[in-house]
Amino acid sequence: MSGRSTEQSGRIAVVGGRELVLGYRLLGVDDAFTVGPEDAQKTLMDLFNSNKYGLIIVGNEVRRKLSQSARSRLESSIVPLVVFMPSPNSKEVEEESLSLLARRVLGVDLKVNA
Numbered sequence: 001m002s003g004r005s006t007e008q009s010g011r012i013a014v015v016g017g018r019e020l021v022l023g024y025r026l027l028g029v030d031d032a033f034t035v036g037p038e039d040a041q042k043t044l045m046d047l048f049n050s051n052k053y054g055l056i057i058v059g060n061e062v063r064r065k066l067s068q069s070a071r072s073r074l075e076s077s078i079v080p081l082v083v084f085m086p087s088p089n090s091k092e093v094e095e096e097s098l099s100l101l102a103r104r105v106l107g108v109d110l111k112v113n114a
Contacts, residue, residue, distance in 0.1 A: 014031070033047070
């Protein structure tokens, strides 16, 4: 759990491919950054360490480019909360399940009874 606090915890940043970033820009998110494989980790970690954001939305294509240590640090963070999203045209199903997200953020297990 991160003990960091942000001055503007309501701010949102988006980092990812062109389609993901464009979608969030159309929704009014100003801090949306299109990145390539060579600058994905640096851009994301700069935003993460800036203490300006409460939520950072990251495309799965960026997640695959992260080192294991960076991925672990981002996945264990609560402030800012880092959420990985599939790209809009992606057919992959790598997104974090709701139960894993609840366990990470809230510290509770969601049980689904069938």
